[in-house]
Amino acid sequence: MNAPASTSAFDPAAWFASRGWTPFPFQQATWQSIIAGDSGLLHASTGSGKTWAIWLAALARFGAKKIEPSPLKRTRMSAPKLTVIWITPMRALAADTAKALAEPIESAQLDWTLSLRTGDTSSSERAAQERRLPTALITTPESLTLMLSKATQQDALAGARMVVVDEWHELIGNKRGVQLQLALARLRKLNPALQIWGLSATLGNIDLARDVLLAGAPGRVVQGDIGKPLLIDTLLPPRLERFPWAGHLGIAMLPQVIDAIEDAGTTLVFLNTRSQAELWYQALLNARPDWAGLIAVHHGSLDREVRDWVEASLKAGTLKAVVCTSSLDLGVDFVPVERVLQIGSPKGVARALQRAGRSGHQPGRTSRLTMVPTHSMELVEAAAARHAIATGHLETRLPPNKPLDVLVQHLVTIALGTGFTPPELLAEVRTAWSYQALTAEEWEWALGFVRQGGSALTAYPEYRRVEPDEAGIWRVPDAALARRHRSNIGTIVSDASMVVQYMGGARLGTVEEGFIARLAPGDAFLFGGRMLELIRVHEMTALVRLAKKSKGAVPRWQGGRMSFSTELADAMVEQLELAAAGEFAGPEMQAVAPLLQVQQDWSAIPTRNTLLAEVWHSREGNHLFLYPFAGRHVHLGLASLLGWRVGQHQPATFSIAVNDYGFELLTSADVDWPALLTPELLSDEHLLEDVLHSLNAGELAQRRFREIARISGLVFQGHPGSGGGKSARQLQASSSLFYEVFRKHDPSNLLLTQAQTEVLRQELETTRLQDSLQRMQGQALNIQRVQRPTPLGFPLLIERFRESMSSEKLADRIARLVATLERAASGEADPSIDAHAAVMFMAPDMPKKQARSGGRRARPKRVFGHTRG
Structure with a gap:
């Protein structure tokens, strides 16, 4: 078929002018770079116009032309072949991006076609794409990799002349980003002249991000600074608590939150966990029943149709507020939103x-973020975050180092596509940033693993996934193995979940299987902003109906506790140092001044040059409170490490409590903390060995191995939509079996090594732990013997007690302890009596094995008393 007559090559500046817009300098710089044939990274704030900077230049660079005569006549077969691949990290972003990219095509009547290829793409559209791909294809890392597993699709992809990676900051630091690195390595081999551009925001290591994306090839960095107005403020609590604990303000801030929502057109209310989002949505609705239909909840466990409705309503401006999680972090364009809480x-x-x-x-409009503290110390965090943003101190994101599970999956994918010869594919893989240092031994191990499952699985045919043919080309020999692999391509390994569905009705979303397993028919639980009653469980589906009860359980999803970043911690300590010098700048620091004054009077305020340690003796035993400000995960490692090292000098049993600011070690033994807190105790020598001794790293690695087993193809979750998916117990049992088999019969298996490495680097953050130890060694140790818990030590006491008490009993005892400490702060209490008596009010009076708060296990004590070696 002949293409319609085409005239008038596309001009980005003219298109902008036709809409009455003036391009920003960074947009013009990007247009010039792309049209000149450069690759690079565009780094600019959200809502500044990054998409137009890249897309309009692509239309101009590759000759998008106006179709004459009108009306527009454009078909997939008559349009130019695949030219641009646009990678997005989320399906929801793909649909929104498609609407934005279609706008200049339609308004300028250009000859390009555009379509999506994601997990939501219909079978008819996939079939059409098999025949001919559009001029511009919007897809995800997983769908792109799936296309590479088909030889016919690889031939079509070879014609692409440009790849755009949207939201690169969301991909660079995880295995999805590594999967994309390998896909880009294949596309660069298919077309060495391929242009690659990334779009990103909120990155602290822009040059490295560019280098990872471009595999070290030359490229531009365009920094988009449009001077977009940004307002960051804080809702101050009506009454400051001098003895706060995590989350205790919480819903107490509800009236101020309601007023803030009332004052704005449309508001996004962000929370860090899905369970908190459910609780806050219900609280808002209970307080303002007239907002029914005007507010909604949005998180990743809700069904796609529910989320689509919320997003469409946000765009239309028909919602007053949406209570959400990170599911709305990324670049879907919600113009009506005026304020974020x-x-x-x-x-x-x-x-x-x-x-x-x-x-x-939108460019020119003010972005407004309002912090809502859930305890008093978060006022300091709010002040610190605002200062860090103003000075541009953002977090860096580092790519994973040669994850072999992703490599193994990629080998099978390429074998499924065109097949490969090992020397050529090794050279290609090493062009991906994360595999630059891949050794010959690691490569040979990976080849052996896909060929026969390693030395331990040689006898099992299902693990002979790739074999060389007579010509020496490595291919997948079996159609069933091919189907199985394509069904499980990807690196997203979610916790085993169960569908929540009305009896005979619509799907509501998913919750973790373990949560439903704890419920009995007739129990109520809160989900999707509704109180639901469990009727029964059938084939991994929880069948429910609306409950008549007003209270019920709240699902808790794994990964709910985010890591406290180094940049925010450093900014927070800087604010505390100013407070220690008597400087309280800004409303947050002025509000928290009474708390910090008590901390100063009873102990000291941490600074950048001092490491504060508080030693206290109560009827429970000897307490050490240490405040490195390194985040919860690092503090767990530090507390366990110090306990282990103290145990080398004397046997001791420790109870541990941690939060983002510090940790507590409690023992009934007589411990001379001032004598033990030496540079040797805080040394980073023998760090990995001591961490492995002090924590149950073997159990952690076994849990981590489940993800690795899934990505590497050892464990098969089932074909999508088949109803035969494995349960969490089945998946865990399967991966645990492999773990034990490898440990006993193939101990050199590199997937075992990877599991331990990922635990150390990601879960225990040993790199950051080592940095923290080195920093602590350079600080002056400030040991304070205190007579009672200080405002910084108090929340650590609560962290320990809440592990073994019901929430009702905990709240009652906290009230007594706070009253005692407040009397002491006001000079009304006898510290030699009240401080000890108050803690005894808190001491758990229930069996240690089973706590009463929802069946949670009490935190185990750690016993240290062995010598190294």
Whole structure:
């Protein structure tokens, strides 16, 4: 078929002028770079016009032309072949991006076609794409990799002349980003002249991000600074608590939150966990029943149709507020949103900035982020986040180092596509940034693993996934193995979930299988903003109906506790140092001044140059409170490490409590902390060995192995939509069996090594732990013997007690302890009596094995008393 007559090559500047817009300098710079044939990374704030900077230049660079005569006549077969691949990290973003990219094509009547290829793409559209791909294809890393598993699709992809990776900051630091690196390595081999551009925001290491994306090839960095107005403020609590604990303000801030929502057109209310989002949505609805239909809840466990409705309503401006999680962090364009509320700490500077950008999502409009503290110390975090954003101190994101599970999956994918010869594919894989240092031994192991499952699985045919043919080309020999692999391509390994569905009705979403397993028919639980009653469980589906009860359980999803970033921690300590010098700048620091004054009077305020340690003796035993400000995960490692090392000098049993600011070690033994807190105790020598001794790293690695087993193809979750998916117990049992088999019969298996490495680097953050130890060694140790828990030590006591008490009993005892400490702070209490008596009020009076708060296990004590070696 002949193409319609085409005239008038596309001009980005003219298109802007036709809409009455003036391009920003960074947009013009991007147009010039792309048209000149450069690759690079565009880094600019959310809502600044990054998409137009890249897309309009692509239309001009590759000759998009106007179709004459009108009306527009454009078909897939008559349009130019595949030219641009646009990668997005989320399906929801794909649909929104498609609408944005279609706008200049339609308004300028260009000859390009555009379509999506994601997990939501219909079978008819996939069949059409098999015949001919559109000029511009919007897809995800997983769908692109799936296309590479088909030889016919690889031939079509070879014609692509440009790849655009949207939201690169969301991919660079995880295995999805590594999967994309390998896909880009294949596309560069198919077309060495391929242009690659990334779009990103909120990155602290822009040059490295560019280098990872371009595999070290030359490329531009375009920094988009448009001076977009940004307002960050804080809702101050009506009454400051001098002895706070995590989350205790919470719903107490509801009236101020309601007023803030009332004052704005449309508001996003961000929370850090899905369970908190459910609770806050219900609280808002209970307080303002007239808002029914005007507010909604949005998180990743809700059904796609529910989320689509919320997003469409947001865009239309028909919702007053949406209570949400990170599911709305990324670049879907919600123009009506005027204000963002962040309930609790954002945990990171970049996350706060990213969420701020969800409001005022247009150039020139003000983005407004309002922090809502859930305890008094979060006022300091709010002040710190605002200062860090103002000074540009954002978090860096580092790519994983040669994850072999992703490599193994990629080998099978390429074998399924065109097949490969090992020397050629090794050279290609090493062009991906994460595999630059891949050794010959690691490569040979990976080849052996896909060929015969390694030395332990040689006898099992299902693990002979790739074999060389007579010509020496490695291919997948079996159609069933091919189907199985294509069904499980990807690196997203979610916790085993169960569908929640009305009896005979619509799907509502998914919750973790373990949560439903704890419920009995007739029990109520809160989900999707509704109180539901469980009727029965059938084939991994929880069948429910609306409950008549007003209270019920709240699902808790794994991964709910975010890591406190180094950049936010450093900014927070800087604010505390100013307070120690008597400087309280800004409304947050002025509000928290009474708390910090008590901390100063009873102990000291941490600074950048001092490491504060508080030693206290109560009837429970000897307490050490240490405040490195390194985040919860690092503090767990530090507390366990110090306990282990103390145990080398004397046997001791420790109870541990941690939060983002510090940790507590409690023992009944007589411990001379001032004598033990030496540079040797805080040394980073023998760090990995001591960490492995002090924590149950073997159990952690076995849990981690489940993800690795899934990605590497050892464990098969089932074909999508088949109803035969494995349960969490089945998946865990399967991966655990492999783990034990490898450990006993193939101990050199590199997937075992990877599991341990990922536990150390990601879960225990040993790199950050080592940095923390080195920093602590350079600080002056400030040991304070205190007579009672200080405002910084108090929340650590509560962290320990809440592990073994019901919430009702805990609240009652906290009230007594707070009253005692408040009397002491006001000079009314006898510290030699009340401080000890108050803690005894808190001491758990229930069996240690089973707590009463929802069946949670009490935190085990750690016994240290062995010598190294």
